[in-house]
Amino acid sequence: MGRLLSNAADTRRRPKWLRYTLVTFAGLVALGLVTLVGGYIYLSQDLPDAAQLADYEPPLPSHLRDVNGEPFATFARERRIYTTYEDLPPELVEAFISAEDKTFFEHGGVDVTGFTNAVFDYVSKLGSGERAVGGSTITQQVAKNLLIGDEYSVTRKLKEIILATRIEDAFTKQQILELYLNQIFLGRNAYGVQAASFAYFGKPVTELTLPEAAYLAVLPKAPANYNPASEAGLRRATVRRNYVLSEMEDNGYITSGEAAAAKRTPIEAIERRVQLAQPRLGEYYTEAVRRDLIERYGEEGEHGIYTGGLWIRGTIDPVMQASAEMALRDALVRYDRGRGWRGASETIQLGGGWPERLRELNLPVGYDDWRAAVALSKSGGAVELGFADGSTGSMPSGQANLPVRGGGGTAYAEITPGDVFPVKETSEGSNVWKLRQIPEVGGGMVVQEVSSGRVLAMVGGFDARRSQYNRATQAMRQPGSAIKPFVYAAALENGFTPASIVVDGPYCVYQGAALGQKCFRNFSGRSAGPRTMRWGLEQSRNLMTVRLAFQTGMENVVELIDDMGIGDYQPYLAMSLGAGETTVLDLVNAYAMMANGGKRQRPVLYDLIQDRNGNAIYRSDDRECSGCNKPSYDGRGMPLPADNRPQAMDARTAYQVVHMLEGVVQRGTATALRRLERPMFGKTGTTNGPTNVWFVGGTPDIVAGIYLGFDQPQNMGGYAQGGTLAAPAVRQFFEETIPEDAEKKEFRIPEGIRMVRIDRRSGKKVFGSWPSGGYTPAVIWEAFKPENQPRQQVAEARDPFAEANPTQEVRSDSDFLQQQGGIY
Structure with a gap:
């Protein structure tokens, strides 16, 4: 008791300023704690639950297959091919960790050192208009990309940190990496590493080389800056890729020899326009399917055509489609050819850059062996032609002799430099071309x-x-x-x-x-x-x-x-x-x-739709079939669904x-x-x-x-x-x-039809004569219903149409x- 009184006396004997200081400090600490707890509660109250990621399904394109099951078209706003962590090559994972978050497997969602540096950078740039470095871990990027958004603010950053720690508690590191590597945008409309692998190198991630994997790892920061299509982009990409390779070496993922060899390897990405080129077969059919699916499921959502990852079994037969396209085009051209030359399809300005201007026209020439050409000059009885790739050819006047519609002369006389029109090569490899014309008439x-x-x-x-x-x-x-x-x-x-x-x-x-x-x-x-x-x-x-x-x-x-x-x-x-x-x-x-x-x-237009998990969500033929799912086939007649139409x-x-x-x-x-x-x-x-x-x-x-x-x-x-x-x-x-x-195959005669021999002129039943060959026989088989088949007869058939021209x-x-x- 005496000791306590003594301590109290000592406290009273402390200087007043010290007592005030201690009380103020304690109050500030308490206020800070209250503010921190209150801020945490405030920022957390509208945050999505990290457990939502357990049910997360990334937007996936929908794929249309033809009648043979082969891919025919894709409906996508984001090109993404989801790949599980087990299917990702280790070198690719290590490259991204080295480039984006080297302590990923150690931290609990936030890299304290990186976050501190980001705070100092943010403070130093206040008022400058510059954006501070992110300092985000891979987990924070998952939180930002999937659950929060990309708003640039302190509040968003704090929410990102809170949610990142929750994600780390709910998921394994491998699950987090799987989400990240399938979600990130890597340029060329490619989302996720698998789509990017095809977009840049034309192959799956399992076939990527070390330098190729390292190149993909540089893209999350700013894909446009590291686009190898331009000389400057290639230079920046090479420097950044080599930095990633050095980081991989420092982290012990690769040896110094492997790093050196990879750095010497040039980046050889495929051209974007080649990679993204789509076959033009069946474009009208594909668009009809797209419209129908949007009406049925919408564009977004679980089964949305652009996000649902649907697999649509189409009905289109590629061989028949190609033949139908050719048949219609040929018919339109045959009709149009008889109506004469209407003039150039388009005109462009000649001079420097004409190939690019010709490409921009994207003239719809229809046929695979037609090309859009521009008249560069005309002299000596021939037109010098230019093509979108910059090459040239020749069209003699005799190959441009279509008569002009509504007047005399031929098309050759009407062509002037700058005119654009379709042409076709006279024979393969000749580089001599003949004039063609896009038909004005339409059809289906x-x-x-x-x-x-x-x-x-x-x-x-x-x-x-x-x-x-x-x-x-x-x-x-x-x-x-x-x-x-x-x-x-x-x-x-x-x-x-x-x-x-x-x-x-x-x-x-x-x-x-x-x-x-x-x-x-x-x-x-x-x-x-x-x-x-x-x-x-x-x-x-x-x-x-x-x-x-x-x-x-x-x-x-x-x-x-x-x-x-x-x-x-x-x-x-x-x-x-x-x-x-x-x-x-x-x-x-x-x-x-x-x-x-x-x-x-x-x-x-399509007879089966499956969701991303293979579950059938639509069948055009919904008839029940008793016995169709027998455990074992007994060798008897195949069970068939009843035709209840x-x-x-x-x-x-x-x-x-x-x-x-x-x-x-x-x-x-x-x-x-x-x-x-x-x-x-x-x-x-x-x-x-x-x-x-x-x-x-x-x-x-x-x-x-x-x-x-x-x-x-x-x-x-x-x-x-x-x-x-x-x-x-x-x-x-x-x-x-x-x-x-x-x-x-003959047309099937249904039950209840009576085939009767009749005289083609009178329509009466015939005895004593049989249908003969040829296209205008006197006697034919005619189809009757039992209740009104003819009873009359004629003794001898005659040819009633000898005088007629069919x-x-x-x-x-x-x-x-x-x-x-x-x-x-």
Whole structure:
């Protein structure tokens, strides 16, 4: 007790200033502690939980595969290929640690020495406008990049430190490194080391050499400063890379000999434009898939097209796609060539830098063997050409003799220096070129699998670089006579047969008090009298079609057209001749539905989507299949899912129409395909003007459809017909894609159809004679439903068409629409 009193007395005897000093110091310490704790609580309250990183999934691009499973296209804003820590080579990890955070495996998230230096640097630069060095560890960079953001402030830095310590408590060092090396931006739109390895060296990280790994490690600071594409960037990159190699040596990761050898190795990165070049095959299809996926999942988020890392199993067949692109381009060029030279596609200023100006034009020449050229000079009967790579060539006047549209002379006389146009080499390696022209007319083409609706090819124009407008899916065009099969189908479902007699003659109909009576006639002014429905469809007779539509009832016609997914039309007679609008995709799908027995289906652009973990999140075919997942196959018939698709059209009616459309190919307006010598069906179409020409048809397995026409509809000229322009293009496609030894498969006859021998002229049943060969036989097999097969007979068959020319009536495609605007 005495000792305590003595101590108290000693305290009272201390100088007053000392007592005040001690109290003040204690108060400041307490205040500092309170401030520190309060600041920590304040800064921590809105910080994300470090445990969120356990569920973190970095943004990954989505990949589209073709029908064979091969990569076809990528949808990405950030090029990233996620790689686990186990798959990262040790030298690459050691290079990044040496460059960014040499004490990474020792500190607890913050390097005290580095942080102190950063604080002094920050204070020294206050008010200067300069940015202080970061002093951040790899863990702090993970916190900044993934959870906080890159705001330049003291507050953000303090939050970064707090969160870094939390991350170190929640994750192993290897997990932190995996997150870091997959997230960082390394230039060339590459995020993460794997994407950067491909972007700079064209190979995976497992194949990187020591100097290459060290080069990647210099990039996080400022990728643009160390871009080896420029001389200055290469010099800076080499100095910085050699510093990283020295650090790796000091840290004991490599020997002095290895470091010296690596420093002597030049940095040889691939050119960026070569690495990033994408194949131009199927650009319209790829864009159609992208739009559809954005509508389904959006751009961002768990399943976003740019962040979800989706794997999309597409339906595109590369061989068919290439053939379809060539077929459409060739058709557009054939038509355009007959219309004469329109002049240069573009013009540029000559003089220094002309190759760069030519490259910037990015002229959409379509074909792989066409090149954009600029006229450098013209003398001595030839044009000197320049190309985007700086090389030159020659085009003699004889190779530029296209007639000028609307005037005399040839294109050669019109060309002046600075004009830009496409050219094609006369023979490989000759460096002598001939003039070509980008067609003004447009068009679209779709190829579809009959059984599933899968789109095997899609072309939306001459070149996607010229226009992203996809004429296969976006262009609403009048189909003309290509709509007629559905008019005939409606008639067949309402009591008519292919052998029913319909008069091909003048036809008048009362349209009501406002419009009065309207009379129609064929374009040629001639009529053939009573004929079978088959003949009317084969020869595309408009008067027969209008009469048939009226007798069937236009309400029934447009209802079936709607059921087939073609369009929602008003019940006007003009619709029976193609006055409504549809797309190539929808019309091809409708023809495929006829070929598959009338089963309802929609076009399929992709049939499976998997998330980044391989889980299926979408299937186009969601039918159940009992027994499909048997543990072991017992050798019996393969289990198949039931085809539960509803009927859009009676299967018997569908076959009757397809059977008649085979006659269109053999004897009618689509004889251009006859030389393929295999079962095929199809129909041409030509609209008023003509402004559009069509053909849709194909085999029992594949349907292809095409239209040609100007984007701003205009008269294509009387020679433009579906049978002369569109059908040959589809024939070209099938010639290139059907092997010569392929099975000549017949169209499947559904249950309930009766095949009856009939006289082609009268439509009556025939006894005593059999169908003969040739394209215009007197007796044919015709398809009937049991309830209305013919009972009449004739004793002897005659050839009713000896006087007829099968191609005489091709122009009748647009007979009705050529008149006075149809019925509205």
